[in-house]
Amino acid sequence: MIKIGIIGLGRIGQVHLKNIQLYSPHAKVVAVCSGSQKSLPLAKKFGVQNYFTSLEQMLAKVDIDALVIASPTGFHFDHLKLAIASEKHIFCEKPIDLSIQNIQLLKKQLDQTSVKFMVGFNRRYDPNILKIKKDLQEDRLGRVQSIKLISRDPGPPPMEFIKTSGGLFLDMAIHDFDLARHLMGSEVTEVYATASIFGNLPLGSVGDVDTAVTLLKFKDKGFATIENSRNSTFGYDQRVEVFGEQGMLSASNKADNTVSFSDNKGVHHPIPVGFFIERYKESYLNILDSFVESLEKNEDPELNVWDGLQSVAISLAAKKSSEENRVVLLSEII
Numbered sequence: 001m002i003k004i005g006i007i008g009l010g011r012i013g014q015v016h017l018k019n020i021q022l023y024s025p026h027a028k029v030v031a032v033c034s035g036s037q038k039s040l041p042l043a044k045k046f047g048v049q050n051y052f053t054s055l056e057q058m059l060a061k062v063d064i065d066a067l068v069i070a071s072p073t074g075f076h077f078d079h080l081k082l083a084i085a086s087e088k089h090i091f092c093e094k095p096i097d098l099s100i101q102n103i104q105l106l107k108k109q110l111d112q113t114s115v116k117f118m119v120g121f122n123r124r125y126d127p128n129i130l131k132i133k134k135d136l137q138e139d140r141l142g143r144v145q146s147i148k149l150i151s152r153d154p155g156p157p158p159m160e161f162i163k164t165s166g167g168l169f170l171d172m173a174i175h176d177f178d179l180a181r182h183l184m185g186s187e188v189t190e191v192y193a194t195a196s197i198f199g200n201l202p203l204g205s206v207g208d209v210d211t212a213v214t215l216l217k218f219k220d221k222g223f224a225t226i227e228n229s230r231n232s233t234f235g236y237d238q239r240v241e242v243f244g245e246q247g248m249l250s251a252s253n254k255a256d257n258t259v260s261f262s263d264n265k266g267v268h269h270p271i272p273v274g275f276f277i278e279r280y281k282e283s284y285l286n287i288l289d290s291f292v293e294s295l296e297k298n299e300d301p302e303l304n305v306w307d308g309l310q311s312v313a314i315s316l317a318a319k320k321s322s323e324e325n326r327v328v329l330l331s332e333i334i
């Protein structure tokens with residue numbers, strides 16, 4: 001049984017807590033560390049007796065094999081440094097950090113230990129994406145030429161979250177950048193992005209946007225276009241197309257049901273399911289299972305610090321490109 005400590009019990013920390021406690025036969029959450037006492041009842045409800053508001057205390061007092069870092073992004077660097085120094089295996093939510101230098105420092109620190117590290121790009125573990133990736137690995141499509149990702153949120157997160165999240169490219173589009181790399185099986189060399197604000201939030205005051213289109217060029221000649229919005233009126237819009245020499249693989253939105261209603265105004269279908277917690281439910285279970293399995297087998301997790309570094313570099317390049325209205329080479333960032 002792998003003994004896990006979770007840091008941060010907000011939107012995503014709660015998902016990991018419930019998944020491990022309810023569905024993981026080989027792991028158990030033995031301690032939780034959160035920013036306040038607010039989440040104490042929740043931890044207790046899921047059978048966690050050890051509750052802390054400081055990671056140092058948690059590490060000193062409880063016997064833990066691995067940490068799930070689900071604190072706000074601004075705390076990841078400090079939490080990761082402590083976790084690596086105390087030789088705990090790590091599952092870290094995305095983005096690892098907003099600075100390339102900090103991630104490189106962490107990578108150096110990790111390279112000197114036997115700590116296993118995984119970054120939480122859960123979409124790779126969505127059943128649709130697992131099937132697309134398998135088909136690509138079996139060469140069903142021939143050479144992949146272009147990828148189209150549409151990723152629109154049903155509404156923006158609170159301004160408080162946006163202020164420290166790094167903004168649309170580093171917090172939201174980063175999932176799509178990782179997915180594009182994963183499906184293309186190649187590294188990004190050039191980025192062009194353009195972005196605007198269409199909604200009512202004062203995003204300009206914190207240097208953010210709510211709508212963006214990004215074009216990625218890959219080393220192997222392929223490219224990807226990615227459309228993001230924080231204001232989708234018809235629900236969580238998550239679509240994927242992978243186009244290659246022998247056809248196309250695509251995955252559409254997921255709805256609660258597939259019943260349609262027809263009348264004299266048209267044919268009506270249900271809108272896509274709520275938001276990321278509902279849409280990517282299976283992926284959160286699968287990614288944690290994969291992490292636990294890699295610890296049990298003493299193997300390196302599939303998604304490592306290099307993936308975390310590349311995705312942040314692409315996000316920073318996209319932000320720079322949209323601000324400077326020019327193509328940005330990845331080599332300018334990393």
Ligand SMILES: NC(=O)c1ccc[n+]([C@@H]2O[C@H](COP(=O)([O-])OP(=O)(O)OC[C@H]3O[C@@H](n4cnc5c(N)ncnc54)[C@H](O)[C@@H]3O)[C@@H](O)[C@H]2O)c1
Pocket residue numbers: 007008009010011012013033034035036039053055070071072073075093094095120121122161171276
């Ligand atoms: N993979 C995904 O789909 C996904 C989805 C949402 C968020 N995230 C990432 O997860 C992280 C957390 O996001 P969230 O939306 O859950 O945030 P949140 O604001 O909902 O929750 C953050 C939690 O961390 C706690 N916290 C704050 N300061 C802390 C500290 N110093 N030490 C320990 N705990 C502290 C807070 O009390 C809260 O419980 C971010 O990095 C975000 O980018 C990933």
